[in-house]
Every structure is written in C-alpha cells, then in structure tokens.
Amino acid sequence: xxxxxxxxxxxxxxxxxxxxxxxxxxxxxxxxxxxxxxxxxxxxxxxxxxxxxxxxxxxxxxxxxxxxxxxxxxxxxxxxxxxxxxxxxxxxxxxxxxxxxxxxxxxxxxxxxxxxxxxxxxxxxxxxxxxxxxxxxxxxxxxxxxxxxxxxxxxxxxxxxxxxxxxxxxxxxxxxxxxxxxxxxxxxxxxxxxxxxxxxxxxxxxxxxxxxxxxxx
Amino acid sequence: xxxxxxxxxxxxxxxxxxxxxxxxxxxxxxxxxxxxxxxxxxxxxxxxxxxxxxxxxxxxxxxxxxxxxxxxxxxxxxxxxxxxxxxxxxxxxxxxxxxxxxxxxxxxxxxxxxxxxxxxxxxxxxxxxxxxxxxxxxxxxxxxxxxxxxxxxxxxxxxxxxxxxxxxxxxxxxxxxxxxxxxxxxxxxxxxxxxxxxxxxxxxxxxxxxxxxxxxxxxxxxxxxxxxxxxxxxxxxxxxxxxxxxxxxxxxxxxxxxxxxxxxxxxxxxxxxxxxxxxxxxxxxxxxxxxxxxxxxxxxxxxxxxxxxxxxxxxxxxxxxxxxxxxxxxxxxxxxxxxxxxxxxxxxxxxxxxxxxxxxxxxxxxxxxxxxxxxxxxxxxxxxxxxxxxxxxxxxxxxxxxxxxxxxxxxxxxxxxxxxxxxxxxxxxxxxxxxxxxxxxxxxxxxxxxxxxxxxxxxxxxxxxxxxxxxxxxxxxxxxxxxx
Numbered sequence: 001x002x003x004x005x006x007x008x009x010x011x012x013x014x015x016x017x018x019x020x021x022x023x024x025x026x027x028x029x030x031x032x033x034x035x036x037x038x039x040x041x042x043x044x045x046x047x048x049x050x051x052x053x054x055x056x057x058x059x060x061x062x063x064x065x066x067x068x069x070x071x072x073x074x075x076x077x078x079x080x081x082x083x084x085x086x087x088x089x090x091x092x093x094x095x096x097x098x099x100x101x102x103x104x105x106x107x108x109x110x111x112x113x114x115x116x117x118x119x120x121x122x123x124x125x126x127x128x129x130x131x132x133x134x135x136x137x138x139x140x141x142x143x144x145x146x147x148x149x150x151x152x153x154x155x156x157x158x159x160x161x162x163x164x165x166x167x168x169x170x171x172x173x174x175x176x177x178x179x180x181x182x183x184x185x186x187x188x189x190x191x192x193x194x195x196x197x198x199x200x201x202x203x204x205x206x207x208x209x210x211x212x213x214x215x216x217x
Numbered sequence: 218x219x220x221x222x223x224x225x226x227x228x229x230x231x232x233x234x235x236x237x238x239x240x241x242x243x244x245x246x247x248x249x250x251x252x253x254x255x256x257x258x259x260x261x262x263x264x265x266x267x268x269x270x271x272x273x274x275x276x277x278x279x280x281x282x283x284x285x286x287x288x289x290x291x292x293x294x295x296x297x298x299x300x301x302x303x304x305x306x307x308x309x310x311x312x313x314x315x316x317x318x319x320x321x322x323x324x325x326x327x328x329x330x331x332x333x334x335x336x337x338x339x340x341x342x343x344x345x346x347x348x349x350x351x352x353x354x355x356x357x358x359x360x361x362x363x364x365x366x367x368x369x370x371x372x373x374x375x376x377x378x379x380x381x382x383x384x385x386x387x388x389x390x391x392x393x394x395x396x397x398x399x400x401x402x403x404x405x406x407x408x409x410x411x412x413x414x415x416x417x418x419x420x421x422x423x424x425x426x427x428x429x430x431x432x433x434x435x436x437x438x439x440x441x442x443x444x445x446x447x448x449x450x451x452x453x454x455x456x457x458x459x460x461x462x463x464x465x466x467x468x469x470x471x472x473x474x475x476x477x478x479x480x481x482x483x484x485x486x487x488x489x490x491x492x493x494x495x496x497x498x499x500x501x502x503x504x505x506x507x508x509x510x511x512x513x514x515x516x517x518x519x520x521x522x523x524x525x526x527x528x529x530x531x532x533x534x535x536x537x538x539x540x541x542x543x544x545x546x547x548x549x550x551x552x553x554x555x556x557x558x559x560x561x562x563x564x565x566x567x568x569x570x571x572x573x574x575x576x577x578x579x580x581x582x583x584x585x586x587x588x589x590x591x592x593x594x595x596x597x598x599x600x601x602x603x604x605x606x607x608x609x610x611x612x613x614x615x616x617x618x619x620x621x622x623x624x625x626x627x628x629x630x631x632x633x634x635x636x637x638x639x640x641x642x643x644x645x646x647x648x649x650x651x652x653x654x655x656x657x658x659x660x661x662x663x664x665x666x667x668x669x670x671x672x673x674x675x676x677x678x679x680x681x682x683x684x685x686x687x688x689x690x691x692x693x694x695x696x697x698x699x700x701x
Contacts, residue, residue: 122308125374129421133429140433144445173425177418180377183386 006051010044010105017041018101027091030153031161035168038081038104045109056114070115071127077108082138084149091152132173139165229306231299236691238292238313239613243684245285245320246606250680252278254673260658261666269349271656272333279336280323280358283462284365286601288316289609290468291372294416296612297409297475302379308371315368322361330354335654337458338362340430340450344438352438359431359438366424366431373417373424380414390414391499392492402488408474411492412467415499420464422503427457448515452506459506466568466600467498469608470539473561476615477543480558481550485542494534501531511584521581528579533572540569556625556683560611563633567603571596574644589654591665592647599640602676603633610683618690628682635675642669 001009016022017040026037064070080086081100089096116124142162148155252274259266266274295309326332331350334342343355377387384390384406391414394400406414430453433445474485507524510516543565552558574596577583587593610632614625646665651658658666 121378122305122371122375125378126371129370129374129425133425134432137429137432140429140445140449141436141443144433144437144443146442146444173422177422180381181387181418183381183384183389186381186383186385186389 003051006047010047010051013040014044014101014105017044023097027097029160030087030150030157031164033087033091034082034161035164041101041104042078042109042112045105045111046113047109048105049110049113052110053114061114061118064115064118066120066123067115067118068123070111071119071123074108074112074115077103081108088150088152091150128172128176132169132176135165135172136169139163139169229310231306231309234306234310234313235292235296235616237310238288238295239616239687240691241313241317242285242289242292242609243613243680243687245281246289247677247680247684249278249281249285250673250677252281254670254677257666257670257673259656261663261670262658263667263670266656268656269331269333272335273327273331275654276333276335276358277324277327280362281320282601283336283458283465284316284320284323286465286605287365287369287461287468288313290416290465290605291369293472293609293612294409294413294468295372295376296616297471298376298379298413301407301410302376302383304379305375308375312368312372315364315371319361319364319368322357322364326350326354326357326361330357332358334358337454338434339454340434340445340447341437341441343434344441355438356435359435363428363431366428369420370424373421376413377417377421380410380417384410387414387418391418391496392487393496395487395489396492396496398489402492405487405492408485408487408491409471411487411495412471412474415495415502416464416467418499419460419467419502423457423460423464426453427461430454430457448513451510451513455509456506459509460502462597462601463502466605467502467535469564469605469612470535470568472608472612472615473539473543473565476557476561476611477546479615480555481546481552483546483550485546491538491542494538498531498535501527501534505531505579508579508584511579511581512588525579525581529576536569536572540565555614556629557611557615559629560607560614560632562611564604564606564608564611567607567636568600568605571598571600571604571640574599586650587647589652590647591643591651591653594653595640595643595647598643603636603640606680607632607636610680613687614683617687624682624686628679628686630679631675631682632679635672635677635679638672639669639676640672642666642672 017026017037023037025032027033081104086100090100091097119127139162142149142158142165145158149158153161255264255266256271256274256278258264259271291312295304298304330353332343332346332354333349334346334355338355338358343359344352346355380387380390388394390406390410392405392411395402395405405411430450433443433450436443437445478485505524505527507516507520508528509524511521511524543562547562574592578587578592578596617625642665646662646669647653649662649665651662651665
C-alpha cells in the first residue's frame with residue numbers, strides 16, 4: 001500500500017470510529033472503551049507515523065533525543081486517558097470526546113511510532129517493564145475501589161474493566177517473556193565464550209578487572 | 218563502534234564502579250550487622266532498647282540486609298558476566314545511585330518517621346500504625362523499595378540486552394538445549410552467563426509484581442477505602458521477597474564458579490546436569506513461594522501443597538551441582554588454601570547446610586510448629602550469612618590487593634566461627650520454641666540470646682577486619698598505581 005492509500009485508510013478508519021452508533025457501542029462499556037477504542041485510536045497514530053516517517057523534519061528527529069521526549073509525551077497522554085474522570089467526560093461531552101479522538105492518534109500514537117525506533121533496546125525494555133505492571137496495578141485498584149470511579153459506568157462494569165486490564169497485563173507479560181526466552185538470531189553468536197571459561201585471575205596490584213566482552217573475539 | 222568505545226566515551230570506569238560497589242556493600246553490610254547485633258543484645262537483656270525502636274531496627278535490618286545482599290550479588294554477577302557479554306557501566310552505576318537513594322529513604326522512614334512494620338510491609342499494616350508512624354513515613358519506605366527495584370530492573374534489563382545480543386534468547390543463555398541433550402555440552406554458556414540469566418529472569422518477574430503491590434499499598438496509605446484483597450497482596454509481597462532474596466544467592470554463587478577454579482587451577486565443569494539444574498531451579502524458585510504462606514488458612518490447599526512439595530526440590534538442583542562441583546573441583550587439586558578460596562568454599566557449604574532446616578520448615582506439619590519461632594531466622598541466616606555473604610566476602614578478598622594478608626585469616630575464622638555460633642543459637646532456640654520477632658524475651662530464653670549475641674559480635678569483628686583490610690589495601694595501593 002502506498003502512502004496516500006495508507007493516509008486514506010487512516011482517515012476512513014478514524015471517521016468510522018467517530019460514527020455515532022459505533023462510538024456509542026464502544027464507549028458503552030468501560031472495558032471496551034479502555035481496551036478496544038483507546039488502543040484503536042493509538043493504532044491509527046502508529047499507522048500515521050509509518051506514513052510520515054520519511055517526511056519527518058530533521059530538527060524534530062534531532063530534538064527527540066533517544067526518543068525520550070516523545071515517549072514522555074506518550075506516557076502523559078496515556079496516563080490522562082486512564083483517569084476515570086477523563087473517560088467520564090468523553091462519554092458525557094462530544095467535544096471532550098473529539099479531543100480524545102484527536103489527542104490519542106496525534107499525541108500518543110504518532111509520537112510512539114516516531115520515538116520508539118529511536119529509543120535504545122534498554123529504554124524499550126524499561127518502558128515495557130513499567131507498562132505491564134502499571135496495567136495490572138490499575139486493574140487491581142479498579143477492583144479495590146469501594147465506589148464507582150466513573151459516573152457513567154456501573155460497579156460491575158468497573159470490575160470487568162479491572163479484570164480485563166489484569167488479564168491483558170498477564171498476557172503481555174507472558175508474551176514478552178516467551179519472546180525473550182525463545183529469542184532471535186544473535187548479533188554476535190560467533191563471539192560466544194566457551195562453556196568452561198571460568199577462573200579469572202586475581203588482580204595485582206589493585207582490583208584488576210578481567211577483560212570485558214569484546215565482540216571481535 | 219565497539220562497546221569499549223562507548224564505555225570510554227561515557228567516562229565511567231568499570232573498575233571505579235566495581236570499587237564503589239564493594240565499598241558500599243562492605244560498609245552497609247557492617248551497619249546492618251550492627252543493627253542485628255543490637256537486636257540480639259536487646260533480647261539478651263544486655264542493653265535496653267525500647268520495643269518501638271526495636272521494631273524500627275528490625276525493619277531496617279530486614280529490608281537493608283535483603284537490599285545489600287542483592288547489591289553484593291549484583292557486584293559479583295556484573296564483575297564476571299561482563300567478560301562474556303556486553304554490558305553498560307553507566308547502568309551499573311545507575312543501579313548503585315538508585316540503591317543509595319532508596320536506602321536513604323528507607324532509613325529516614327524508620328529512624329525519622331518511626332516506620333516499623335517489618336520488611337514485609339504486609340498489607341494493610343502500613344496504613345494502620347496505631348500512631349507509631351505517619352502515612353508519609355510508610356510512603357517513604359515504599360518509595361525507597363521502589364527506587365531500589367527500579368535500579369535492579371535497569372541492571373537486569375541491561376544484562377539481558379547483552380545476553381540476547383550474544384545468545385539470541387534467554388533459553389540459549391540458560392543452556393536449555395544442553396539441559397535436555399539437544400545440543401553439545403561444550404556449546405553451552407559459561408556458568409556466569411547461565412546463573413546471570415536465571416537471576417534476571419526470576420528477579421525481573423519478582424520486581425514487577427513487587428512494584429505493583431507497592432503502588433497499590435501507596436494508594437491505600439492515602440485513600441484507605443481502596444482496600445485491595447489482603448491475601449492477594451501477601452502473595453505478591455512474598456513472591457517478590459522470596460524471588461529477590463533467592464536471586465541474591467544465585468548471583469553470588471558465580472563467585473564459587475569463578476574464584477575457586479583460580480586456586481584449584483581447574484576450570485569449573487559444566488555438563489548436562491549443570492544446565493538441567495539451572496533450568497529446574499529457575500522454574501522452582503518462581504513457584505515455591507507459597508511455602509511462606511503455610512500458616513494462611515485462607516490459601517487454596519493446592520497452593521500450599523505445591524509450596525511444600527516444591528520446597529523439597531527447589532534449591533536442590535543448583536545446590537547439588539554447586540556443592541558437588543565445588544568438592545570435585547577441590548578434590549586432589551593441590552589447592553593452596555587462602556582466605557578467598559576458603560570463603561567461597563564456606564559459602565557453598567553454608568548454602569548447602571542452610572537448605573536442610575529450610576526444607577524442614579517448608580513441610581506443612583513442621584511449619585505449623587516452627588513458623589513463628591527462631592528456627593526461621595536460623596535457617597535463612599545460615600544460607601544468607603554463611604552462604605551469600607561468605608561468597609561476597611570471598612569475592613572481596615579475591616580482588617583485594619595481595620600486599621596485605623596478615624589479618625585475613627583472623628577475619629576469616631572470627632567470621633566462620635562466630636557465624637556458626639550465631640546461626641546455631643537461632644536454630645536451637647527455634648527448636649525450643651523461642652518465638653521470633655519479639656523485642657522482649659522471657660528469662661528462660663536468655664541463654665540462647667546471649668550465645669547468639671556473642672556469635673553476632675564475632676561476626677561483626679570478622680567482617681570489620683575483612684572490610685577494613687580491603688579499604689586500607691585499596692587506599693594504600695592507589696598511589697602506587699598512580700605512580701606506576
């Protein structure tokens with residue numbers, strides 16, 4: 001699919017999601033609102049990032065050092081739309097809902113798509129490692145809440161949302177672990193040390209470290 | 218650009234970082250040991266510390282020792298695993314910084330805020346202090362643990378990144394194919410890599426669950442009506458705590474694999490049994506934690522049965538290959554014993570011996586009598602004090618400059634003899650049903666406490682000698698190096 005086709009697809013999907021019957025259906029249940037509609041809107045932003053990556057201004061790429069500013073924007077954006085009050089307002093007020101429909105693709109999905117590739121592997125792993133337990137903890141808090149957190153959702157819907165977040169956290173954690181355990185072709189397999197490579201020499205005169213790993217060996 | 222070039226550009230010397238770790242570990246270890254000695258002296262009624270302060274000290278000692286044991290293990294692990302995979306010195310340093318911030322928060326929560334809910338911070342106790350501490354003090358403790366957790370998470374993720382770049386997957390780095398005979402043993406990972414992989418797998422999972430329950434507890438502190446399921450919270454806390462403290466051993470045991478061969482002049486033999494042991498222990502460590510909840514009648518029966526059965530198996534695979542491997546490595550090797558070799562050998566022995574009372578306590582029938590007695594601190598001090606910490610002290614002595622050995626044997630014997638007296642006092646008191654975690658003891662319990670206090674004092678002096686010897690050697694060797 002070429003770029004224009006992709007942009008048309010994004011615009012079409014965005015409009016379909018905005019159509020009142022679908023919007024009402026997706027926002028009618030707290031769990032569906034949080035775990036279907038919100039990720040779909042973020043997904044549109046990710047697709048948009050793929051389309052405009054080639055035209056990204058150089059200064060923006062330079063300013064987004066290691067992808068950190070972009071990912072911070074993503075964290076703030078997603079955190080805001082996890083607040084029960086924000087969800088309530090989106091259901092109650094179409095204008096507020098429109099802000100959600102614009103902010104999630106443009107301030108969450110788009111920067112996520114652009115900044116994620118710039119982020120080093122350690123940073124990406126750290127983001128995953130924070131995101132997964134955060135989902136679980138929020139799910140736990142929804143279950144622990146003594147009252148309704150959203151005026152527009154019932155207590156049982158809130159509990160369903162809590163369990164859904166916990167299940168997603170467990171599923172993501174399991175998939176993340178399986179991916180790391182099974183892995184992929186290593187970058188430096190030829191440099192693997194032998195299995196009986198033990199017994200580093202003690203270090204005169206002071207704390208002489210054994211030689212570090214070198215990929216060329 | 219090579220890894221070395223990146224490290225050089227960052228300007229952080231790996232040698233300085235390891236030195237900083239060893240110094241921090243040595244000093245914090247001593248401070249926490251003094252806290253432990255103060256508690257034993259109080260129970261022995263040789264000094265007078267009020268119960269509220271006793272429980273603050275107990276909380277600081279528990280959390281501090283778990284944390285510093287983790288840091289000791291991380292030092293050993295990083296020092297050796299960096300030979301085999303690319304790691305980032307900056308992240309290693311960041312872990313130390315996070316640890317120090319966390320430690321200051323925890324010490325402040327106790328000695329300024331009065332927080333004394335034990336390291337277990339069992340939900341919802343932190344929010345129900347009976348006016349002994351404020352919500353802010355409890356929050357400082359939680360944030361302290363979170364800071365330490367973030368540091369360790371970064372460290373493990375960085376090592377995982379390095380391991381994945383060389384081995385492709387954590388399974389390959391753990392030696393799964395070798396464990397099941399699907400690949401030649403000679404192509405398996407070195408012991409340091411297998412052990413680091415195991416430690417990072419279990420610790421990342423433990424830290425993530427621990428972080429989740431800490432956040433929930435923080436919310437509960439300020440909005441008590443958010444009442445999370447207490448049994449679920451206890452499960453999460455003990456999963457995190459069990460995994461973290463076990464990982465300290467699995468990180469520190471690398472010292473046995475790496476240091477003993479230096480003095481025996483024999484490489485550590487890895488084979489199918491070795492890799493199978495590490496694979497099995499990875500699984501067992503993750504599923505055995507219910508043995509901490511054998512007194513919780515609300516736990517599902519299957520979970521308690523699992524806790525008991527896996528307790529009998531959990532530590533054994535790696536322990537057996539390590540203890541047997543240490544014996545075969547030493548046997549007829551012509552080893553010239555010194556303090557470093559002696560300490561890592563004692564570490565393997567302390568771990569092996571400590572597991573026996575632990576297995577007994579992991580049995581439901583035994584646990585129902587022994588759970589709240591000093592049997593429990595008896596067994597975990599055996600494999601932590603005479604296991605993990607002995608391995609770390611062996612590492613510390615191994616990297617100490619050779620010039621000053623006069624005091625090392627004295628420190629060694631004070632530590633080993635004192636440590637043995639100390640843990641035996643706990644175990645015999647436990648067998649006599651002396652309760653644990655009591656600030657005030659009955660007269661009939663005092664003999665155990667007094668013998669234990671003497672043992673603890675000997676340990677403190679022994680460790681002080683080894684740490685001071687290291688510090689003196691380092692400071693006196695530094696000018697020589699600068700001039701060289």
